[in-house]
Amino acid sequence: xxRFAWNGITAxxxxxxxxxxxxxxxxxxxxxxxxxxxxxxxxxxxxxxLPLVILAAGQAVVILGGGIDISLxxxxxxxxxxxxxxxxxxxxxxxxxxxxAISLLVGILAGALNGFFVAYLRLQxxxxxxxxxxxxxxxxxxxxxxxxxxxxTSISELYRSSVPLGLPLAFYMIAVILLVWGYIRxxxxxxxxxxxxxxxQAAYETAVPVTTIQFSTYVISGLMAAFSxxxxxxxxxxxxxxxxxxxxxxxxTAVVIGGTALSGGVGGVAGPMLGAITLGFLQNIISFAxxxxxxxxxxxxSIIVAALATPGLIxxxxxxxx
Amino acid sequence: xxxFTISPPMAALVxxxxxxxxxxxxxxxxxxxxxxxxxxxxxxARLAVFLGVIAAGQTLVVISGFEGIDLSAGxxxxxxxxxxxxxxxxxDEKVFVxxxxxxxxxxxxxxxxxxxxxxxxxxxxxxxxGMSGVVTGIVIILNHGxxxxxxxxxxxxxxxxxxxxxxxxxxxxxxWIIFGILMWLLLERTSYGKYLFAIGVxxxxxxxxxxxxxxxxxxxxxxxxxxxxxxxxxxxxxxGVVLISLGQPYLFPxxxxxxxxxxxxxxxxxxxxxxxxxxxxxxxxxxxxTTMQMPESVRRMVLGATLLVLISIYGRQRAxxx
Numbered sequence: 001x002x003r004f005a006w007n008g009i010t011a012x013x014x015x016x017x018x019x020x021x022x023x024x025x026x027x028x029x030x031x032x033x034x035x036x037x038x039x040x041x042x043x044x045x046x047x048x049x050l051p052l053v054i055l056a057a058g059q060a061v062v063i064l065g066g067g068i069d070i071s072l073x074x075x076x077x078x079x080x081x082x083x084x085x086x087x088x089x090x091x092x093x094x095x096x097x098x099x100x101a102i103s104l105l106v107g108i109l110a111g112a113l114n115g116f117f118v119a120y121l122r123l124q125x126x127x128x129x130x131x132x133x134x135x136x137x138x139x140x141x142x143x144x145x146x147x148x149x150x151x152x153t154s155i156s157e158l159y160r161s162s163v164p165l166g167l168p169l170a171f172y173m174i175a176v177i178l179l180v181w182g183y184i185r186x187x188x189x190x191x192x193x194x195x196x197x198x199x200x201q202a203a204y205e206t207a208v209p210v211t212t213i214q215f216s217t218y219v220i221s222g223l224m225a226a227f228s229x230x231x232x233x234x235x236x237x238x239x240x241x242x243x244x245x246x247x248x249x250x251x252x253t254a255v256v257i258g259g260t261a262l263s264g265g266v267g268g269v270a271g272p273m274l275g276a277i278t279l280g281f282l283q284n285i286i287s288f289a290x291x292x293x294x295x296x297x298x299x300x301x302s303i304i305v306a307a308l309a310t311p312g313l314i315x316x317x318x319x320x321x322x
Numbered sequence: 323x324x325x326f327t328i329s330p331p332m333a334a335l336v337x338x339x340x341x342x343x344x345x346x347x348x349x350x351x352x353x354x355x356x357x358x359x360x361x362x363x364x365x366x367a368r369l370a371v372f373l374g375v376i377a378a379g380q381t382l383v384v385i386s387g388f389e390g391i392d393l394s395a396g397x398x399x400x401x402x403x404x405x406x407x408x409x410x411x412x413x414d415e416k417v418f419v420x421x422x423x424x425x426x427x428x429x430x431x432x433x434x435x436x437x438x439x440x441x442x443x444x445x446x447x448x449x450x451x452g453m454s455g456v457v458t459g460i461v462i463i464l465n466h467g468x469x470x471x472x473x474x475x476x477x478x479x480x481x482x483x484x485x486x487x488x489x490x491x492x493x494x495x496x497x498w499i500i501f502g503i504l505m506w507l508l509l510e511r512t513s514y515g516k517y518l519f520a521i522g523v524x525x526x527x528x529x530x531x532x533x534x535x536x537x538x539x540x541x542x543x544x545x546x547x548x549x550x551x552x553x554x555x556x557x558x559x560x561x562g563v564v565l566i567s568l569g570q571p572y573l574f575p576x577x578x579x580x581x582x583x584x585x586x587x588x589x590x591x592x593x594x595x596x597x598x599x600x601x602x603x604x605x606x607x608x609x610x611x612t613t614m615q616m617p618e619s620v621r622r623m624v625l626g627a628t629l630l631v632l633i634s635i636y637g638r639q640r641a642x643x644x
Binding site: 068070117121123124126127128130131132133134135136137138139140141142145241249252253256262294295297298299300301302304305308309312313315316 | 389391438441442443444445447448449451452453455456458459460462463466574577581587588617618619620621622623624625626627629630633634
């Protein structure tokens with residue numbers, strides 16, 4: 001009886017685990033940083049988390065559709081290097097928005113390349129996007145071999161300290177993504193997406209355009225990666241070709257924490273976005289816990305592995321009990 | 323007319339030879355001097371040894387199927403290289419223990435990968451990528467800025483120097499040939515090899531036929547880790563110095579080498595001879611790009627594009643329409 005209830009709850013609310021973990025990490029964070037909920041602290045945290053939150057949403061769409069995108073970090077890097085080299089520290093805001101639009105196009109193109117290989121040539125998603133991640137990372141390094149460049153300070157200030165109606169800018173962005181997702185989820189496309197991710201063969205037999213749906217998920221994730229790249233550039237204000245490399249695994253971890261199954265077809269986008277915020281707070285704890293700098297990489301990596309392992313661990317314990 | 327077919331390992335080898343002959347036309351290459359050409363070819367083969375050994379573990383996990391891959395190989399190489407360097411500290415008599423230590427450390431990390439993949443159901447790509455971060459964290463702690471140690475003279479003599487004055491073949495190549503024969507025996511002449519191909523083709527039928535799939539999976543990842551550890555031991559014997567980024571550059575080529583050799587990335591089919599040929603081809607490509615003074619960015623893009631082309635040839639999956 002108890003098992004039934006637990007199953008029902010986790011199936012209906014896949015974000016529950018992320019939410020529990022979020023509350024826990026918030027609480028520990030609050031102990032370490034008592035002014036956590038002050039407007040400025042909240043804003044300074046959320047603006048750091050936002051790039052990963054956007055990326056996790058993109059990753060979640062691909063994973064829901066039964067794929068995975070390892071090249072997202074590479075796309076983030078490309079966008080960052082394009083903005084940092086083309087706009088420049090002395091650039092005008094108009095140039096910034098112009099190149100931001102171009103970046104979105106680049107993201108869509110990069111995603112379309114992934115989608116072409118995975119959906120139309122039927123290659124394995126993991127290895128294909130791993131190969132393109134090298135392509136993209138190389139391209140980013142080609143555009144900007146050494147860290148440098150930048151965007152106008154006025155633009156990064158706009159991102160860093162806008163608090164419309166007293167709420168951090170990131171909250172509005174997250175709300176927009178959730179609204180768009182809510183709309184997509186209710187359309188026919190949303191149903192198709194879950195069908196393809198659940199069982200592509202069955203979806204094909206019931207006349208779902210499987211190839212088109214798979215292709216579209218990579219285009220969406222590429223676009224989200226471009227948005228994430230714009231956000232992280234506005235946050236850092238400078239260019240670095242390696243900026244996105246660590247974000248790929250983080251985005252996958254956020255999806256796992258968020259209760260969206262890597263096998264596809266189960267979950268949503270809200271959970272992974274919560275997962276990304278949780279991951280941000282967990283890494284915050286490490287920064288605040290006064291750990292020796294030499295140990296920081298290990299601590300952060302261990303948290304990632306622990307987060308990846310937890311859903312499996314819960315499953316294992318649950319199966320043992322019954 | 324009989325259709326002309328060529329096996330992937332042969333194709334890779336032929337391509338490597340053609341590429342090497344063509345490279346003679348480059349302005350700063352060997353030109354028409356046969357003696358320099360031979361020494362250059364030997365040198366490339368010697369460099370290919372390290373990639374070849376690291377690709378051995380990769381071959382095993384890829385054959386085992388279920389999207390098997392080991393992304394922790396690069397950081398394991400760095401770790402065991404540092405362990406060897408620090409432990410041996412110039413003493414010949416400690417070399418054998420250092421070798422065992424390298425194998426054990428690698429096997430332990432591989433075993434942990436196996437646990438995560440088999441019991442916690444984390445996808446191999448994500449699990450080993452996460453583990454790679456953890457191992458890098460350990461490397462950073464061990465390294466602490468710089469390590470003091472020394473390679474033993476016997477390691478340099480056996481690995482880096484020619485076998486004897488009359489035989490100008492470096493010891494590493496001899497080690498590799500013996501290693502290759504052992505790998506062939508393991509894959510083709512032991513029950514382990516038979517089971518490995520069986521679980522790679524179909525886990526369910528393998529299990530029903532009495533193969534211990536869980537045990538095989540754990541063993542394979544542990545073996546792959548141990549082989550990467552062996553790679554680190556050999557590599558430090560050749561370079562004589564350790565760097566924090568010693569192993570990482572071998573990771574992507576090791577996967578590409580496996581793919582070049584015709585081992586199916588979806589598992590169940592492949593050979594170590596293929597990976598050896600692939601290692602030679604990829605080492606040649608990298609060294610040619612270096613000779614042509616191509617920057618790191620171009621090298622990455624070429625590697626990424628190579629893998630993309632290869633999987634487009636070998637790795638296409640079944641169409642949905644039967």
